[in-house]
Amino acid sequence: MPVNGRWAGYWALLGARMKELWREPEVIFWVFVFPLLLALGLGIAFRNKPADVTPVAVVSNTHAQSVIELLQRSPARSSIHADVLDEKTAFDRFRLGQYSLVVTSDDNGLHYRYDPARPESVLARSQVDDALQTAAGRSSAVKTETTQSSEPGARYIDFLIPGLLGMNLMNSGMWGIGFAVVDMRQRKLLKRFVASPMRRTDFLLALGSSRLVLMIIEVALLLGFGVLAFRMKVEGSLLAILFVAALGAICFGGVGLLTASRAQKIESVSGLINLVMMPMWIFSGVFFSYERFPQIIQPLIKALPLTALNDALRAIILQGDSLASQWVPLAVMAAWGGLSFVIALKWFRWS
Amino acid sequence: MHGMGAAIRCRDLKKTYDGKVEAVRGLDLSIQPGECFGLLGPNGAGKTTTIEILEGLLEPTSGEVEILGMTWPGHERELREWLGISLQETRLSEKLTVRETIELFASFYHHPASVDNVLEEMSLTEKSSARVGTLSGGQRQRLAVATALVGNPKILFLDEPTTGLDPQSRRQLWEIVRQFQQRRGTVLLTTHYMDEAERLCDRLAIIDQGRTIAEGTPAELIAGLSGHHVVEFAVHGGNGAGDEFWARLPGVQAVRSEDGFFALQVDEPHHTIPALLEAVQRQNAQLAHLTTRQASLEDVFVHLTGRHLREE
Numbered sequence: 014m015p016v017n018g019r020w021a022g023y024w025a026l027l028g029a030r031m032k033e034l035w036r037e038p039e040v041i042f043w044v045f046v047f048p049l050l051l052a053l054g055l056g057i058a059f060r061n062k063p064a065d066v067t068p069v070a071v072v073s074n075t076h077a078q079s080v081i082e083l084l085q086r087s088p089a090r091s092s093i094h095a096d097v098l099d100e101k102t103a104f105d106r107f108r109l110g111q112y113s114l115v116v117t118s119d120d121n122g123l124h125y126r127y128d129p130a131r132p133e134s135v136l137a138r139s140q141v142d143d144a145l146q147t148a149a150g151r152s153s154a155v156k157t158e159t160t161q162s163s164e165p166g167a168r169y170i171d172f173l174i175p176g177l178l179g180m181n182l183m184n185s186g187m188w189g190i191g192f193a194v195v196d197m198r199q200r201k202l203l204k205r206f207v208a209s210p211m212r213r214t215d216f217l218l219a220l221g222s223s224r225l226v227l228m229i230i231e232v233a234l235l236l237g238f239g240v241l242a243f244r245m246k247v248e249g250s251l252l253a254i255l256f257v258a259a260l261g262a263i264c265f266g267g268v269g270l271l272t273a274s275r276a277q278k279i280e281s282v283s284g285l286i287n288l289v290m291m292p293m294w295i296f297s298g299v300f301f302s303y304e305r306f307p308q309i310i311q312p313l314i315k316a317l318p319l320t321a322l323n324d325a326l327r328a329i330i331l332q333g334d335s336l337a338s339q340w341v342p343l344a345v346m347a348a349w350g351g352l353s354f355v356i357a358l359k360w361f362r363w364s
Numbered sequence: 365m366h367g368m369g370a371a372i373r374c375r376d377l378k379k380t381y382d383g384k385v386e387a388v389r390g391l392d393l394s395i396q397p398g399e400c401f402g403l404l405g406p407n408g409a410g411k412t413t414t415i416e417i418l419e420g421l422l423e424p425t426s427g428e429v430e431i432l433g434m435t436w437p438g439h440e441r442e443l444r445e446w447l448g449i450s451l452q453e454t455r456l457s458e459k460l461t462v463r464e465t466i467e468l469f470a471s472f473y474h475h476p477a478s479v480d481n482v483l484e485e486m487s488l489t490e491k492s493s494a495r496v497g498t499l500s501g502g503q504r505q506r507l508a509v510a511t512a513l514v515g516n517p518k519i520l521f522l523d524e525p526t527t528g529l530d531p532q533s534r535r536q537l538w539e540i541v542r543q544f545q546q547r548r549g550t551v552l553l554t555t556h557y558m559d560e561a562e563r564l565c566d567r568l569a570i571i572d573q574g575r576t577i578a579e580g581t582p583a584e585l586i587a588g589l590s591g592h593h594v595v596e597f598a599v600h601g602g603n604g605a606g607d608e609f610w611a612r613l614p615g616v617q618a619v620r621s622e623d624g625f626f627a628l629q630v631d632e633p634h635h636t637i638p639a640l641l642e643a644v645q646r647q648n649a650q651l652a653h654l655t656t657r658q659a660s661l662e663d664v665f666v667h668l669t670g671r672h673l674r675e676e
Contacts, residue, residue, distance in 0.1 A: 017474055025471030029460055036459040200455035208421055208451065209515065210444035211472040364421065 022211050026219035031226065034189075043188070044227060048181045049238050052174060055300075056243055059169040067137045068112045069095045070103035076118035080145070087144035113137035171246075174239040175326040176299040181231055182258060183293060183319050186265025187286045189224055191273040195282040198273075204364040213363070221266055228262040229255065236330070248333030256336060257329060260343060261322040264350030268318065271357040293319035321345035369433055371397045371519055371550040372418055377427035379413050379574075387413040389574040391427075395567075397518075400541065400551040402565035404558065404661065406673050410574040411554035412452055412523055418552065419449050419521050432518065445474055448517030450508045452524045458497030462488050465496055466510050473515040486510045486540065502533025509540060520544055522553040526560060538564050556673050558661035570665060577668050585664050591617035591629030592659045595636060598625050602649025613639045618667065629659065629667070 034040050069084075071077050077097050084095050098106070100117070107115045107126065114137040115126040123145065127138040197203045206216060232255060239245035247254070272289055276282040296303055296310075297319035306314060314320050321342035328334040336343070372395040379388040388410045395401040403411045416422040418429060420436040420443065429436060431443055456465050463479060470476035483489045486506045491499065499507065505525065512520060522541070526534040541551055541564060555561055561568050562582045570578040570585070578585055586592055599605075607619040610626055615636045618629040630636040633656050644651050665673050 015470075015476055015478065017471055017476065021471040025468050029457065029464060029468045032464065033457055033459045201451055202454060202456065204421065205449075205451055205454040205456075205511075206472075208419060208444075208447075208449040209469060209472045209511075210441060210474075 020215075023215040023219055026211075026216055027222050030193075030219055030223040034223065034227070040189075044181070044185045044231065045234055048177050048231070048235055052170070052177055052235065052238060053242065055173055056170040059173075065133070066092055066094045067114070067133070067140055069093055069137060069141055070107060070112040070115045071095050071097045072100045072103050072115060072117040073097045074117075074119070076120075080116055080118045080123070083145050083148040084141075087148035089140065089144040089147075093141060093144060114141055116141065168243075170239065170243045171331055172302075172327070173300065174235060174243075174245060175330045176323050178232060178235045178258070179261065179297070179319055179323040179326055180294070180299045181235065182228060182261040182322065183265045183290060185227060185231065186224060186262055187269040187272065187290060189227065190220055190266045190269035191282055191286050192279070193220065194270065194273040195276045195279055198277065198362065198364070199279060201364070207363045217270075220270075221263060224262045224266045225259055228258050232258045247330055249329035249335075253329050253336045254326070257322070257325045257339070257343070260346050260350070261318075261326075264318050264322070264346040264353075267350040267353035267357065271353040271360075274357045274360040275362050293317050296320065298323050316345060318346050318349040321349075370394045370430070371399070371432060372401075372552060373428075373430045374418060375428045377414065377417060377429065378425045379410075379417060379422065380425045387574055388417070388424075391569075391571075391574070391576055393569060393576075395550060395552060397550050398545065398548050399566050400545050400553070400564055402561045402568045403552070403554040403571050404556070404561040404565075404568050404665075404673070405554075405571035406556055406665075406671070409571045411556075411571055413574075414571070415521055415523050415552065415554050419447065420444075445515065446518045448512030448515055448520045450512045450520075450522050450525060452527075454508055456496050456504070456507065456511070459495060461493050461495055462499070462503075462507055463492040465507060466514050469511040470514045475516060477514050477516045479514065482510050482514045485513070485543065487536065500533075502529050502536065505529060505533065505537060506540070509537065513540075513544065517549065519550045519552065522551065524554055524556070526555070526557065534560070558665070558673060562661055568661070570661070570668065572665075572669050578664065582661060585661060586659050589629065589659050589664050589667055591615075591631050593630050593633045593656060594659050594663060595628045595630055595633055595640065595656045596625055596653070597628075597640065597651060597655075598653040599644055599647075599649045600652045602644070602647035605643075605647060609643075610640075613643065620666065625653070627663075629663065 071080050081095055081097065084090060084093055087093075095116075096112075103112070103115050104126070106112050110131075113127070113131070113134045117124040117126070123142075125138050125142065128134040194203070197206075207213065236245075236247060236254070240247060268289065269286070272285050273282050276285060296306065296314045297317050298314075299319070303311070303314050303320060315324075325339040325342040325346075328339055329336070372393065374391060374393050377388055377391040377393075378386070380386050391410075391414055393401075403414060405411050413422065417424045418431065420431075420440060432446060434443055436443065460468070463483065466479050466482055470479055480489075483492050486509065488503065488506060488510060491503060496504070496507065509522065509525065512522075520541070525541075526537055529537070538560070541553070545551060553564070565582065567581050568579065568585065569576045578588070580588070607621055607626070610616065610628060611619045613628070613636055615630045615632050616628045617631065620627045628636065628640075637656070641651070662673055665671075
């Protein structure tokens with residue numbers, strides 16, 4: 014006759030939970046595929062484009078060739094594209110927006126035709142004029158120097174990926190625990206479990222552990238995607254990132270358990286979960302910085318668990334900050350998670 | 365170990381919900397080891413409340429419960445190891461296979477039965493790698509009982525085990541219960557099917573409105589009915605004689621009528637039937653229907669309460 018040890022129930026519950034998740038196509042999509050699609054979509058939409066090349070038409074006459082030669086000599090030649098066209102075609106295409114500027118050169122000098130209502134046209138005028146004057150030998154009255162800055166770490170996608178990671182940990186924690194618990198309660202499976210010698214703590218531990226396993230996959234996928242697809246640079250230590258993500262997963266697991274502690278029906282818990290998550294989608298700086306909200310509500314925003322998670326993730330991933338420096342957001346998460354868990358256990362209904 | 369005394373005992377059990385609804389109003393039961401005991405009664409009689417109190421899932425409002433000589437408070441962990449419980453309508457995880465489900469429940473017990481043996485015994489071996497979501501009603505119910513039996517229980521609790529099942533699945537389940545009993549297991553089941561109670565249970569308590577209204581072996585309960593035979597008939601024409609007329613026939617103990625059919629409870633049909641035929645003829649009426657049968661538990665219930673077990 015087989016004999017089961019103390020932890021047999023825990024391992025069997027964890028195994029069963031992982032199998033159930035793995036066999037649920039919706040879970041795979043929402044937890045793993047959806048955040049990647051979101052990152053991909055937003056990353057492409059807000060990518061840092063190289064400066065546009067300015068299209069310029071040069072009216073064909075005896076001076077046209079010298080204009081082209083001047084442009085080719087200028088330091089700005091790579092950002093200006095010039096075509097030589099007869100006057101009518103040049104004006105027509107300018108009107109249609111194909112060219113931002115028409116340059117006519119005659120014995121009196123250069124003549125620019127531009128549209129002050131079109132920003133790119135205004136830009137083109139000063140850009141081309143500057144290029145031509147410099148190439149023709151004008152020297153600057155004041156010495157200037159410029160540095161280009163679009164390094165990895167400061168781009169929108171770098172801001173976005175840690176935010177998406179935080180949001181994903183919240184979503185899957187709330188749904189993964191809250192929804193699963195109410196579903197099992199509605200099926201009377203919780204009641205069936207407590208009618209057996211199953212230890213209730215094992216059940217809760219197994220639920221929490223299944224979240225941690227998924228958390229590791231979520232972090233690996235999103236960060237890996239950021240690094241591979243957007244050449245994102247991860248500054249902080251992986252261990253610190255995993256620690257913060259684990260605390261986040263446990264924190265939202267606790268909030269999810271609290272949300273689900275009494276609800277009898279899937280419908281009621283779904284509404285409750287969305288109600289709890291909505292303020293955090295808006296205020297916690299997933300897609301844009303929460304600094305945009307009025308100063309007066311900043312302390313409230315910072316007290317939200319998702320804000321704390323996002324802040325800590327960004328500090329460690331983007332700036333390479335240490336865990337110790339993030340003790341405030343970590344404490345906020347621990348407080349939310351711990352308090353929710355204690356209240357949830359008090360209120361929890363197994364049937 | 366617990367050979368002495370009752371396997372399940374309760375005294376003056378009461379359960380009131382929200383201080384108003386009295387689901388159970390003073391129930392006494394004493395179920396012996398090795399017995400198959402049935403709680404028979406219509407829906408809402410308090411059967412499920414009673415069995416869930418005995419299973420330690422509900423707290424009684426008052427009264428005493430002893431399972432294998434132990435009370436629930438203070439002995440929960442120990443008792444859970446000895447009990448196999450199948451609730452009314454548990455929907456097990458649809459994404460797990462039959463084997464995985466039984467293995468999961470086996471993991472909760474110190475000394476579980478072999479999963480292969482349980483599969484075999486429940487005729488689920490062929491389905492062992494099928495997802496629970498694909499099973500038929502009968503297979504699901506057998507799986508539910510399998511999760512109760514995999515702990516090698518001393519007592520098996522079954523709440524409405526065959527409700528909604530086809531006749532073949534019901535017989536299969538009865539066979540499983542009998543096999544468990546042959547291994548000296550104690551069974552407590554609830555049902556509102558009188559045939560199930562009659563064939564499966566050694567003893568029964570008929571429950572109505574939270575009280576026991578009769579208790580004994582099925583044979584005792586039927587024998588306790590004055591008139592263990594039932595003569596059912598219908599007539600065309602005649603002067604529309606009512607219950608009182610037919611009650612005057614020789615040997616009739618009680619009369620019920622329903623939808624133009626009369627049911628006479630009689631002790632000796634061979635005395636009553638000739639008199640019945642004569643009476644019909646005298647009224648210039650014609651017999652449209654005539655059957656006789658042994659009285660059943662249904663008749664006992666109707667006799668005691670004036671209602672049927674299955675009220676539509």
